[in-house]
Amino acid sequence: MSFNKELNRRRTFGIISHPDAGKTTLTEKLLLFGGAIQVAGAVKSNKIKRSATSDFMEIERQRGISVATSVMAFEYRNLKINILDTPGHQDFQEDTYRTLTAVDSVIVVIDVAKGVEAQTEKLVNVCRMRNTPIIVFINKLDREGLDGFDLLDELEQKLGLTVRPLSWPIGMGQRFKGVYSMYEQKLVLFRPHGKQEDEEDRIEINDLTDRQLDELVGEAAADELREEVHMVESVYPKFDREAYLKGELSPVFFGSAINNFGVRELLDCFVEVAPPPLGRVTEEREVKPNEDKFAGFVFKIHANMDPNHRDRIAFLRVCSGRFERNTNYLHVRQNRKMKFPNPTSFMAAKKTILEEAYPGDVVGLYDSGNFKIGDTLTEGEVLHFKGIPSFSPEQFRFVNNADPLKYKQLDKGLVQLMDEGVAQLFTKEDNNRKIIGTVGALQFEVIQYRLEHEYGAKCSYEPVNLHKACWVTCDDEKAMKEFIQRRKRDLARDKHGQLVYLAESAWSLQMAQENHPKVQFHFKSEF
Ligand code: GDP
Numbered sequence: 311m312s313f314n315k316e317l318n319r320r321r322t323f324g325i326i327s328h329p330d331a332g333k334t335t336l337t338e339k340l341l342l343f344g345g346a347i348q349v350a351g352a353v354k355s356n357k358i359k360r361s362a363t364s365d366f367m368e369i370e371r372q373r374g375i376s377v378a379t380s381v382m383a384f385e386y387r388n389l390k391i392n393i394l395d396t397p398g399h400q401d402f403q404e405d406t407y408r409t410l411t412a413v414d415s416v417i418v419v420i421d422v423a424k425g426v427e428a429q430t431e432k433l434v435n436v437c438r439m440r441n442t443p444i445i446v447f448i449n450k451l452d453r454e455g456l457d458g459f460d461l462l463d464e465l466e467q468k469l470g471l472t473v474r475p476l477s478w479p480i481g482m483g484q485r486f487k488g489v490y491s492m493y494e495q496k497l498v499l500f501r502p503h504g505k506q507e508d509e510e511d512r513i514e515i516n517d518l519t520d521r522q523l524d525e526l527v528g529e530a531a532a533d534e535l536r537e538e539v540h541m542v543e544s545v546y547p548k549f550d551r552e553a554y555l556k557g558e559l560s561p562v563f564f565g566s567a568i569n570n571f572g573v574r575e576l577l578d579c580f581v582e583v584a585p586p587p588l589g590r591v592t593e594e595r596e597v598k599p600n601e602d603k604f605a606g607f608v609f610k611i612h613a614n615m616d617p618n619h620r621d622r623i624a625f626l627r628v629c630s631g632r633f634e635r636n637t638n639y640l641h642v643r644q645n646r647k648m649k650f651p652n653p654t655s656f657m658a659a660k661k662t663i664l665e666e667a668y669p670g671d672v673v674g675l676y677d678s679g680n681f682k683i684g685d686t687l688t689e690g691e692v693l694h695f696k697g698i699p700s701f702s703p704e705q706f707r708f709v710n711n712a713d714p715l716k717y718k719q720l721d722k723g724l725v726q727l728m729d730e731g732v733a734q735l736f737t738k739e740d741n742n743r744k745i746i747g748t749v750g751a752l753q754f755e756v757i758q759y760r761l762e763h764e765y766g767a768k769c770s771y772e773p774v775n776l777h778k779a780c781w782v783t784c785d786d787e788k789a790m791k792e793f794i795q796r797r798k799r800d801l802a803r804d805k806h807g808q809l810v811y812l813a814e815s816a817w818s819l820q821m822a823q824e825n826h827p828k829v830q831f832h833f834k835s836e837f
Pocket residue numbers: 327328329330331332333334335336355357398449450451452453565566567568569
């Protein structure tokens with residue numbers, strides 16, 4: 311197959327949701343359609359549940375699962391579809407944000423009973439910053455939930471999306487009869503009790519005045535559907551693929567993932583409208599997917615579960631050209647050539663060595679500590695991919711060495727864990743003490759546990775009273791000097807040596823901003 315054919319048949323996307331909305335279930339049903347798995351239950355939830363059993367065991371289990379489910383690829387209607395998994399747990403949000411830099415579109419799953427939840431809001435915000443095309447799937451229609459129109463209002467108000475339903479539910483909960491697909495002009499009947507949706511349940515109805523509709527769902531439900539669909543057609547904009555691709559219009563589908571219902575309609579629309587691999591911006595220039603020369607970036611690094619093989623897997627998104635096994639590529643940050651004898655692809659749960667990969671694909675590279683998140687590989691050109699952010703952390707602790715004989719191990723472990731993006735390390739300017747900043751509290755446990763088990767080092771934590779860490783820059787040298795002199799106690803360096811201001815409270819941050827108007831405070835930095 312030609313390069314362009316391979317390129318154009320790829321679709322790389324992520325599924326995002328608040329925990330429990332049904333992301334794992336939907337992923338599994340999509341994989342079943344693609345034949346990538348044969349049985350339900352093959353996709354394990356990547357959730358960390360805080361339970362009576364040790365959290366550490368849970369973290370280890372989680373890490374194992376999430377390597378296996380980091381990327382799931384399947385074929386459907388001659389397309390190669392890559393689903394990039396995003397952790398649902400809010401303490402791993404940063405992982406999710408970074409994964410979103412590697413997708414070309416997303417599907418957002420919403421629980422019909424709960425509507426838009428906190429986590430959905432945050433994740434959709436990140437997508438909107440990048441104009442990522444979004445399709446919404448409203449799940450669990452087999453349960454009682456919110457009214458369809460109220461949900462659409464929530465999507466518009468809380469998520470700032472302009473929406474366009476492409477399917478519409480007929481009742482819900484006990485009275486759920488199916489959905490009407492406006493996209494395909496088909497009525498799809500719901501058969502509960504685990505019976506799978508099959509061809510005879512999909513009935514073409516081009517005109518909703520058709521009396522057949524009354525026979526199939528009952529007169530009252532048919533009339534309600536007619537009225538609601540009429541309302542949808544008159545209130546919401548027509549579906550327009552260009553607007554969707556620009557991230558300006560989001561189609562909405564209704565269904566029930568666990569019953570595999572409404573999922574096919576979603577997938578069939580997705581494969582028709584979702585974007586093929588898109589270009590990416592670098593500091594130097596825009597990289598287009600159809601360029602001859604290979605370029606890609608690392609968006610995620612995962613430690614290996616197997617204690618005998620402590621190497622890591624760096625996940626690289628191919629952005630242009632063709633990636634090939636055993637070929638020399640330039641590791642731009644280290645300015646040296648590297649080749650990869652065992653690059654890995656992920657077809658569902660199976661890991662296989664791949665010979666080549668195309669834009670939109672994700673390649674797993676075994677790594678013994680050479681990669682950091684954001685690193686670029688090319689055929690020789692110096693490129694730095696942009697838009698892989700590091701967010702201003704919100705939880706802080708002093709980290710101390712708890713075993714004086716193991717300080718080297720501790721240093722090495724901390725550096726490597728920071729490269730993986732587990733947390734951020736700041737070194738205070740006045741006394742060189744080290745502070746770990748994270749987005750979620752669970753990371754502190756992860757770090758302590760992994761330092762001990764992977765690096766043989768012990769650390770202890772001490773509370774530190776901080777509200778936020780933000781990066782500071784200033785064009786005016788004199789003003790910067792004055793700021794540094796006056797605030798020395800509150801300054802630190804991140805791992806790149808960039809200056810960071812540590813604010814004790816929202817008020818002290820505000821005061822610093824007021825007193826030093828020429829200094830700029832940044833709440834995210836790019837790797
Ligand atoms: P995730 O946290 O978003 O990955 O959610 P899961 O896929 O693990 O689903 C959370 C729970 O909701 C599980 O108990 C699922 O069985 C259940 N669930 C998923 N889809 C549906 C659905 O369509 N209807 C109902 N009633 N339950 C569902």
